[in-house]
Amino acid sequence: NRFFSSLLDFKGKKVMVTMGPTQEAIDPVRFISNHSSGKMGLAIAKAFQKQGAEVFVVSGPVSLDLGSEGFHLYSVHSVDEMYKAAKSIHDQMDICVFAAAVADYSPKVIASEKIKKQGEELSILLKKNVDIALELGKSKRSNQIHVGFALETEKEELHAKAKLERKNFDLIVLNSAKEEGAGFQHDTNKVKIFHKDGKAVQSDLLPKSKIADLILDEVKNLPVWV
Numbered sequence: 001n002r003f004f005s006s007l008l009d010f011k012g013k014k015v016m017v018t019m020g021p022t023q024e025a026i027d028p029v030r031f032i033s034n035h036s037s038g039k040m041g042l043a044i045a046k047a048f049q050k051q052g053a054e055v056f057v058v059s060g061p062v063s064l065d066l067g068s069e070g071f072h073l074y075s076v077h078s079v080d081e082m083y084k085a086a087k088s089i090h091d092q093m094d095i096c097v098f099a100a101a102v103a104d105y106s107p108k109v110i111a112s113e114k115i116k117k118q119g120e121e122l123s124i125l126l127k128k129n130v131d132i133a134l135e136l137g138k139s140k141r142s143n144q145i146h147v148g149f150a151l152e153t154e155k156e157e158l159h160a161k162a163k164l165e166r167k168n169f170d171l172i173v174l175n176s177a178k179e180e181g182a183g184f185q186h187d188t189n190k191v192k193i194f195h196k197d198g199k200a201v202q203s204d205l206l207p208k209s210k211i212a213d214l215i216l217d218e219v220k221n222l223p224v225w226v
């Protein structure tokens with residue numbers, strides 16, 4: 001019975017999902033962040049849990065209720081905190097989904113006092129952050145699965161496929177940045193999921209819960225299980 005078995009397809013599996021934005025402090029009262037709502041990551045975490053997995057959520061600041069879902073929850077702010085939490089559990093995981101919108105750069109120095117208003121222009125020097133998916137991808141075992149996301153505005157497929165290789169992902173989920181109703185903040189999304197061998201699956205514009213189910217279906221199609 002296909003329906004019954006699908007409920008338990010991830011029983012006994014440990015799954016980590018990074019999600020939400022990161023916040024990079026500028027001074028004690030300000031930060032750099034982005035518009036990620038965490039909704040796609042939460043939908044994925046819930047889908048895995050529903051299918052029997054033990055789910056570990058590493059989330060940046062989001063206005064979603066994560067506390068009552070029964071996840072192992074790691075609430076973080078900065079990229080460095082997110083990396084530390086993810087790295088500490090990575091070894092135990094069977095599947096990792098990198099759905100967080102991680103800041104690529106953060107202020108090189110965090111001002112210890114609130115920065116006062118001064119001249120007509122103000123520069124903040126930024127430094128490159130650790131790439132969590134890239135670093136953890138280096139120590140990925142052959143029995144571990146890594147799923148990444150990509151949000152592109154040009155040469156979408158080329159860039160997504162390059163990230164799939166560079167970060168040692170097994171699957172990458174390309175978000176349509178230009179699609180009305182898809183991506184950041186929305187309850188719906190439209191994605192194209194790429195496998196390493198070039199196979200790709202295009203979704204319609206669907207609720208994020210349905211997109212999550214499609215991603216799980218592609219995880220089940222990976223050769224690592226056979």
Ligand code: CTP
Nearest residue numbers: 098099100101102130131132133148149150151
């Ligand atoms: N990612 C990560 N740590 C970072 C940056 C990205 O773990 N410091 C992960 C994201 O969670 C996502 C994937 O890497 O799964 C791709 O993120 P994206 O921002 O699209 O890729 P970048 O390599 O940062 O490239 P760019 O922003 O220049 O397109």
Ligand code: CA
Nearest residue numbers: 101102103104
């Ligand atoms: Ca980036």
